[in-house]
Amino acid sequence: MSRYTPVVDTALDRMREMVRGNFDLRWMDANPAGWGHAATPGPAGLRLRDVETGYYGRVPEDGSAHGSMAPRGCAVPPGTRSLGMYTLNEKSEVWAENAGLLYDEAVVRQWNSVTDVPWDRLEKLPDDLEKAVCQLCTNLAEVEFVAGDMPAKWLCRINHDFHEVKLFLASQIMDEARHLDVFRKRALANGGGLMMASPGQEELLAAILEAPDYTTASALMHIFGEGFVLTLFRQGEFLAPTEVEKTIFRLCMQDEARHVAYGVKHLQYFLERHPDRAEQVHEILDVGEQAIFALTLEPQTSEPRAILAGGGLENIQLGMARLAFIYAKQVREYLRRLQIAGLDREPRLTIPKEISIDDLAA
């Protein structure tokens, strides 16, 4: 009786055959349709879209039914087990025409918080400014990684045939890890520290993570949330007291714009095929708009930005007036992006398009 399991015994028998020169070699001819493919690297190198052509560039409307991680375009032997994980099997549920392009761009435009930020140029700031910077960084360290957790939640549910989307989302998770990391570092690096968490932000994060399907989650996070944060990053660069913060916000801004670009193109692709689902997207945006507007009630969210916008605690009211301008910009760009995606949001908008400080003061 063998001391091994049947699996090991079978493998040993097979090895004996190979030692005798009896090889299978059927794999060499298993995928004739996929053989003979070539790609030429361009000046930017060999991009995903350079190899995803012809036979390999055909992305099915419905992901393969075998349910395995076999890469799109290979031969899948009969009997290959399904992992039973994929629930997003329809292309339109995840696809964006720019996903491969954005992945290529993401992997080449990576940066790191260890050496790409000129940390040696940090300067001691007045207490009010340092506290405002640290509170802003606390807020961002809290909110940023939802854009890592949300794709992580859905990644293992996306059919493996849509690998362009999976790769892009994986790059986004890395981007968000870097954002969490860099804002935490900034808060801890200059004599300050982490400040107060934001219960209000958690409402928005919950809405993103609990969204009923991937597309509504993406609309809420990629277009609404990251679009607003993109403007916040631009504001951060504008208000930055030193070259350190300026560099951080500029680098983060680039990443965020890629995520927004995916979100807009995905929603566009989805709504072209499912115009009847626009109402569901509107409904999740209703929730997001209310959650983000409620954030203005939180002192730890709005006041540090007003201090930075005013240039100090003594000018916090001036800073509030400047924030009104930024808010209008955020809403304007949000509506324009949705317009490109095919969603006319303006008539449904549940928050003011702009806030008049004069009216509030009256």
Place this chain on the structure above:
Amino acid sequence: MTGAIFPSTAWFRALARRMKQDEPAYRALGPVDCTMVVRIDTPAGPDLYEVVFERYAVRSIRRLARLEDAAPGHFVLEAPLETWREMIENIRDNAGPDLRHTLNYLTFPDVPMRVTGPDQLEVDAFYRYNESLQRFFNGAADVPTAYAAPAARATEDVCRPS
């Protein structure tokens, strides 16, 4: 380094040459694929230049007669001549912009510089490639620049619709 008059195609070509010489630094930032229209508002009217970026270089530069002649997918960076001049001089004085003369600083409040475009995603390209675009203009540090009167610029070739 040879000097050039701002604004002119020669001036933008000088920056494009700097970009080519500095390619390793641009490679570190990643490829840039977008079309930027630079609009300079002068007393004689707007002066328009289209700069097409492809990967790590400038693919083409042309002066435009009208904004409508620009490639469809573009964003516009617009400011009065005095603002452009101040930004360029600041870059030259400091070998790069100080905190108050970066492209984002100047454009964020929509004054004194503005970024616009027919399509928000094209405007977003300005944010997406911001480090590369900033470095492109930082090349002005090595380009001795003179500023011409509007009448002098009018003699330069303008790309008109065929």
